[in-house]
Amino acid sequence: MGLIGGRVSGAAKARLRKFISDAAEAPVEINDLRRLPGGAIQENWLLDISVLEGGARTGDYALVLRLDAPSSVAASHGRAQEYALLKTAHRAGVAVPKPYLLATDPTILGGPFFIMNRIDGTAQGHKLVKRPPDDALAASLGRELARIHAITPDAPAAADLGFLTPIDAAPALAAVGLYRRYLDDLGQARPALEWGLRWLELNAPPVDDKAADIVLCHRDFRTGNYMVSDAGELTGILDWEFAGWGEAEEDIGWFCAKCWRFGAPEREAGGIADRKPFYDAYEQESGRRIDTGRVAYWxxxxxxxxxxxxxxxxxxxxxxxxxxxxxxxxxxxxxELELEVLRQAGGRPDA
Amino acid sequence: MRDRPTGPELADLVRRIRENDPAVEVPDDARYRELMLASARAIAERQQQIGDAPEREELQSLSRILEAKGGLADLNRTLAAAIRGGKYDPDAPGHDAVRDHLWQTARDRVRESNPKALAGDE
Structure with a gap:
């Protein structure tokens, strides 16, 4: 077919060139196209092009092409939805790779794909946690998350997000129901996770005072999914495929959870810093107080x-x-995750 | 109950990768690939060394708690459904026994998957 499996045929490359050229309304040359490592759910391809005689668009572009991997997990959005999320975030001023083009025509590369700007830096968690503690980076991340959470269901910015499932119950109980369904679909009995889910059901935070607080959650906002330049600057938030409506503390809890500290458990903000600079910057940018009890729950x-x-x-x-x-x-x-669930959900005998 | 891929399945996967079986995806980065292969081998070896005792004890403990006979998969299914239904909520009879059982079972699994993670609970 197209790019699947790390190879690219000459015909697929020609179709890709025509697609970009039609969109740019100018001749285009593909200078480089090769698969980037990683990406269990999507394939990411490095794409370097030159737009020739394209008026304002003329020039060289360093891009990433993102398309579906052969199989994907149940909860992830397709490329068209992820593109809409990226565009929404970009318009809202969130640091993301600039989205350029979406192709829904499967005959070009064998599946839908989109093209975005390529940003510099490393995203690898195990590398980022080896740097000295970085309060400035944690603060940048807090500000970016606050900008994401400024997108609410009835905001004009959310006009393109009609495909996201509306929240009509407590987000926590909806999540409990969802993960139970996933376990049932897997056909595995996992008593330790059931223990955790029952605890989460019994301890779900009240929803009545939070109805107005439903925000766009990234749902995979963690170390490993943002890019940091060699100079230590945050260059972009990646991997929007799980985003949806929820409560802000879900993202904050995911970012700070022990399982996403990449072996630096004492740095509770994603293995890179203490929580304080992250929380402070978030609260300052968003104007809302973080509910630390809810964060612990999430x-x-x-x-x-x-x-x-x-x-x-x-x-x-x-x-x-x-x-x-x-x-x-x-x-x-x-x-290990099950043991941590038990530790935190009343499952430790001597606690 | 041990998960799949089991230790022997991991050992077989390592062998297939060593024989360059094209059906198995491996990371491009050679150092990362070797780390993962070493990890897979270590898990398989630990399972072999530890043997069947933890699963035998898990089965006995499940039979005691549920007052039922059956295989590990069946009894774990029964326990999972009972927990979900609230049968072992705090203050319910059996709560502590189930808690202790889950804790012991989880620790037995971590001892095979990543024993270093048990530090701090000893």
Missing amino acids: EVMAHVRWAVIACQQAARHVSAEQLSLELALTQNLVP
Whole structure:
């Protein structure tokens, strides 16, 4: 077909060039096109082009092309939806790669894809946590998250997000129901996760005073999903495929959860700094107070959620849908996550 | 209950990768790939060393709690459904026994998947 499997045919490249050229209304040359490492759910391709004689658009562009991997997890949006989310975030002033083009025509590369600006830096969590503690980076992340959360369902900025499921119950209870369904779909009995989900059901924060506080949640806002330049600057928030309506503390809890500190557990803001600079910048930018009790609750949910997703990923390997060393090893993260769920949800005998 | 891929399945996967089986995806980065292969081998070895005792104990403990006989998969399904239904909520009879069972089982699994993560609970 197209780019699937790391190879690109001459015909696919020609179709891609024509697609970009038609959109740019100018001749285009593809200077480089190759698969970037990583991306279990999407494939990311480096794409360098030159737009020739295109008036204002003439010039060289360093881009990323993102398309669906052979299989994906249940909760993730398709490329068209992710493109709409990226555009919405870009318009709202969030630091994201500038989105350029969406292609829904599957005959070009075998599936929908979009093209965005390529931003500099590294996103790799295990590298970022080896740097000295970085309060400035944590503050930048707090501000960016506040900008994302400024997008609310009835805001004009959200006009293109009609595809997101409306929230009509407590976000926490909706999440409990969702992860139970995922476990049922997997056909695995996981008593430790059920213990955590029951605790989350019994301890769900009240919803009555929060009805006005439904915001756009990124739902994968964590170390590993943002880019930092060599100079230490935050250059962009990545991976919008799980975004949806929810309560702000869900994202804050996900970012701070112990399972996303990449082996630097003492730095509670994503393994890069203390919570304080992250919280302070968030509160200043958003003008709202973080409810730390809710954050603690969503951190329990974070461990349950990551465990369920890890089981889904490993199931793709076990079912032979996608044989992969990385997916196979993902299952071995689950016991630690389950132990952490028990620790935080009244499951530790001597606590 | 041990998850799949099990230790022997991981050992087999390592062998297939060593034999360059094109059906198995591996990370491009050589150092990362070797780390993952070493990790897969280590898990398989630990499971082999530890043997069947933890699963036998898990089965006995489940039978005691549920007062039922059956295989690990069936009894875990029964326990999972009972927890979801609220049968072992705080203050309910059996709550502490289930809590202790889950804690012990989770620790047994972590001892195989990543024993370093048990530090701090000892």
